[in-house]
Amino acid sequence: EHRLFETHPIVNSQLLYFVGHGEIRPKPDIARLCGDRVRFADGSEEAIDTIVYATGFQIDFPFLDRSLILDEAGWPRMYLNAFHPQHDFLFVAGMIQPDGGLWRLVDYQAQLMAAFIVACDRAPERAEWFRRLKQSPQPDLGHGVRYVGSPRHRLEVEYFGHRDTLRRLIRRFGDVAQKPLPASPSRDSFASSP
Numbered sequence: 612e613h614r615l616f617e618t619h620p621i622v623n624s625q626l627l628y629f630v631g632h633g634e635i636r637p638k639p640d641i642a643r644l645c646g647d648r649v650r651f652a653d654g655s656e657e658a659i660d661t662i663v664y665a666t667g668f669q670i671d672f673p674f675l676d677r678s679l680i681l682d683e684a685g686w687p688r689m690y691l692n693a694f695h696p697q698h699d700f701l702f703v704a705g706m707i708q709p710d711g712g713l714w715r716l717v718d719y720q721a722q723l724m725a726a727f728i729v730a731c732d733r734a735p736e737r738a739e740w741f742r743r744l745k746q747s748p749q750p751d752l753g754h755g756v757r758y759v760g761s762p763r764h765r766l767e768v769e770y771f772g773h774r775d776t777l778r779r780l781i782r783r784f785g786d787v788a789q790k791p792l793p794a795s796p797s798r799d800s801f802a803s804s805p
Contacts, residue, residue, distance in 0.1 A: 711770030719777035
């Protein structure tokens with residue numbers, strides 16, 4: 612149904628072992644529940660004690676208006692899934708699902724967020740290019756990989772391309788974010804947004 616890498620695999624070194632030894636038997640989609648039996652898409656049936664319906668793909672920030680983060684269809688409306696297009700100081704770090712490790716990418720997201728905040732405070736003219744960029748259409752987060760268009764893949768990013776994009780944007784801020792902040796910055800310095 613899809614090419615390699617267009618959906619994320621289950622990563623578990625024990626899975627193949629247990630499948631190979633018959634402890635786990637892969638089954639196709641559930642077609643119908645029939646009392647204590649389940650009929651699968653291939654027509655087979657099994658007696659099932661428990662069904663765990665755990666999607667894990669609901670994006671929810673109960674403390675924010677949903678429309679700030681997601682569009683009407685439930686897809687992120689944040690630039691790079693991290694930067695609000697209009698609100699300069701609304702960020703979400705980690706709202707990505709890379710096909711590699713998460714934490715290094717979140718670190719780069721945080722560095723880019725910090726560089727933008729510092730530029731807004733110290734060199735507003737240097738922040739303007741990023742302000743315009745985050746208002747532009749979302750770039751291809753798959754960097755050529757066409758992920759399956761399902762709720763499960765709403766946050767998918769191709770690790771190396773996404774990493775390179777974040778690093779390039781951080782470098783573009785230059786040394787504006789490299790200088791330490793004053794010991795006690797004024798509260799007002801981060802409060803206003805054009």
